[in-house]
Amino acid sequence: MRRSLTVFLSLAVVGGLAATAPAVASAQGRQDIPQSHPLWASPQAKVADTAPSAKLDFRVYLNLRDQAGAEAAAQSVSDPDSKGYRNYLSPQQVRDRFSASDQTVGAVKSWLQGSGFQIGDVPSNRAYVEAVGTADQVQQAFAVKLGKYSVKGQTLRAADKNLSVPAPLANDVLGVIGVDQATSLFKPDHTDGSATPAAQSAKPGVVAPGPGFRNAGPCSTYYGEKVDTTDPAYQGKQLPYAPCGYTPAQLRSAYGLDTAAKLGADGRGTTIAIVDAFGSPTIYSDASTYAKRNDPSHPLTQGQFSQHVFPPTPGQEAPDQCDAAGWYGEETLDVEAAHALAPGANLLYVGGADCQDLSLDAALNYVIAGHKADIVSNSYGDTGEDIPADEVKAFNQISIQAVLEGIGVYFSSGDNGDEVARLGTPSPDFSASAPWITAVGGTSLAVGKNGQRTFETGWETGKSTLKNGAYTPAFPGAFNGGAGGGTSRLFPQPFYQKGVVPDALSTKNQTGNAKGRVVPDISAVADPNTGFLMGQTQTFPDGAYYDQYRIGGTSLASPVFAGIMAVADSLDHFHHGFINPVLYKLTSRTSAISDVKHVDAAVQRVDYANSVDASGGLLTSARTLDYPNLTIHTTKGYDDVTGLGSPNGLAFLLLV
Structure with missing residues (x-):
């Protein structure tokens, strides 16, 4: 399985806004990012320190300015019972109403640059700030120690505790992805x-x-075309050979798209x-x-x-x-x-x-x-x-x-x-x-x-x-x-x-x-x-x-x-x-x-x-x-x- 973390941070989801777990105060004016430390990264599982010069590429994701408002608007534009149904927003309107502000992006970039990182991509919706640096810079910036841990047959990088950020940025940082390797891949x-x-x-x-x-033969050009009469019956029945693979025309026909095509809809x-x-x-x-x-x-x-x-x-x-x-x-x-x-x-x-x-x-x-x-x-x-x-x-x-x-x-x-x-x-x-x-x-x-x-x-x-x-x-x-x-x-x-x-x-x-x-x-x-x-x-x-x-x-x-x-x-x-x-x-x-x-x-x-x-x-x-x-x-x-x-x-x- 891709992840080993078994405790999840509450987040706003469809059907109701769940309470968000508060950031935990840390030393020297810092606050923890809750549950940013994988549970498998225990002292017993540690096999080595991460080389200080190792290069890391990570992203600091930023909170929406109005999470509850964004969810309410999303329900409005998609719910046929709503007055706002299909009144979609442009990307610019989403940025203006809900995305992190330019000031927030600037503050996060300034902190990262001051910590020695090279700033990478910031997408047009200001969803995250990408940064590149060394493991040593990450350790200093997030107040952690990076190590390599044995987990499920792999050796993966992770921090020894929750990442933390300066307290003034805590309400703006949604999370950090890429510092650990808590992923066994999609x-x-x-x-x-x-x-x-x-x-x-x-x-x-x-x-x-x-x-x-x-694919070997025999197989059928359509379901039931050919029946296996030479092999033993299965559950008392001679089975049809599997189709050789449906063609585009067969699937369009099966799902009724041919009629729409006659109306010019393709x-x-x-x-x-x-x-x-x-x-x-x-x-x-x-x-x-x-x-x-x-x-x-x-x-x-x-x-x-x-x-x-x-x-x-x-x-x-x-x-x-x-x-x-x-x-x-x-x-x-x-x-x-x-x-x-x-x-x-x-x-x-x-x-x-x-x-x-x-x-x-x-x-x-x-x-x-x-x-x-x-x-x-x-x-x-x-x-x-x-x-x-x-x-x-x-x-x-x-x-x-x-x-x-x-x-x-x-x-x-x-x-x-x-x-x-x-x-x-x-x-x-x-x-x-x-x-x-x-x-x-x-x-x-x-x-x-x-x-x-x-x-x-x-x-x-x-x-x-x-x-x-x-x-x-x-x-x-x-x-x-x-x-x-x-x-x-x-x-x-x-x-x-x-x-x-x-x-x-x-x-x-x-x-x-x-x-x-x-x-x-x-x-x-x-x-x-x-x-x-x-x-x-x-x-x-x-x-x-x-x-x-x-x-x-x-x-x-x-x-x-x-x-x-x-x-x-x-x-x-x-x-x-x-x-x-x-x-x-x-x-x-x-x-x-x-x-x-x-x-x-x-x-x-x-x-x-x-x-x-x-x-x-x-x-x-x-x-x-x-x-x-x-x-x-x-x-x-x-x-x-x-x-x-x-x-x-x-x-x-x-x-x-």
Whole structure:
């Protein structure tokens, strides 16, 4: 899991303003930043001091001038019952009303410069002040001692106690991110559904394309086209072969976007931003080749695609665990899926310098601060919610500004189901659990011969491998990945979920009469066994070149839903912004949402043992759809796998 801190600072969240923990007085006119010391950084875990000359890049995040006012305004512009509904603010209006003042920025910069730091970026929304310096300068400025600590198989840098700042700045500093390494990195939420582990990559900037993967046959061009009649029956049934990977036209048809296209609505007039780490050197070539091969009437033109990739931070002392080539695959999936659903929309890719919070938050803030897009799709997240207060508060402020500006921010709900297998207890994933974003869950989707949605159920997969004529383990198999969901321990129930999300779900993981935020909000296709055909440059035994394979994960669901919302923008002639209040108040319990229910179904899947060809043999397995043995379940009405359900064509596009 990404974080080891288990105590969280209270912060203002949707549904009510929680009391903020007071700063703790320290010696010599200083005040502590509460809970800025990771609990794992104990004397017993310390293995070394940090070299005084080590270079650190960190950010001092700044408080909004009026946190309560910003949240009230965010609710007003997004709530259809409010007089201020859709009266969005410009970035300049957000800065003028809520951002830290120039005086505050100047005071923080002056202190940092006086402490010997070189000042880096200050974004246009004045969210933070970036600084670069040595470990010794950090120790002096924040009155701490930096060391290296052994934690969960890693050696990470941290301070020996809470960071502190001069008392006159205490009310202005939201938190500091980057002094410690209390991060075990965001992971992209995509999967091909195979058992082959992702390869770790070389250092960013010199990364070769990731290892090649191909789907073996037989497979079906649509759900149910081919049935396995040669292998033993599974649960008394001969199973259909898994689809080879749905094409853009199949997904547009299944989600009813063809009708909107006939009305001239294909996403044009809307910009979708995609935020990931790094930047694939072959992204435009791959995405344009994919469109030419699989959707020739909707090419991806140079004028539709742009990117901004932050350069790596030189000299940064941090573990290199990012699997950059894996992030290349994530970027490619996101771009191709978004274009597939909204072929008229413009696409902006923004790549973080690495896969840590410091860089991904900066990439997201880049889009929001300059209103560079109308929709943002993010297909990554943490394992659970074990997140320090500084990161939660910083992310909360970025997402609130997005709401104020009318920007819709979508996050995939994760690919590890209820997280019990990894964490020991059920949990949704952060950032999907944050209250001011839309969490997109995942489904298994059956698209029929004529492009119709035959059925859609929750994506939770059970795998039974065929060995010596028998399936092991027996039905429903072993859990093999699925959509994240569940009830947050970190965030209380937001206003938009009240009266819609059942108490049986909102009271999970809570104490007393408390209710929590439940994930997800909405869902779309994610199951790699009923997944999307993707094209990407990969490294095969005979070289690196473009090839195609089936892929899934809620990394697919998020850009698919972002594409659907871009089509809604162009059909309705306005940008929808933060849609959760509308989803829960106007579309729940209506035909605009397809209620995703449990379906008893399974598919037969054949894989190459070596991932690329038949020379190493074939692996056959039955994949149970909507695996039942988790703490989250697909049920009638709102549920914690698929949320309210999935969008239902023109009815959804017109009602949101």
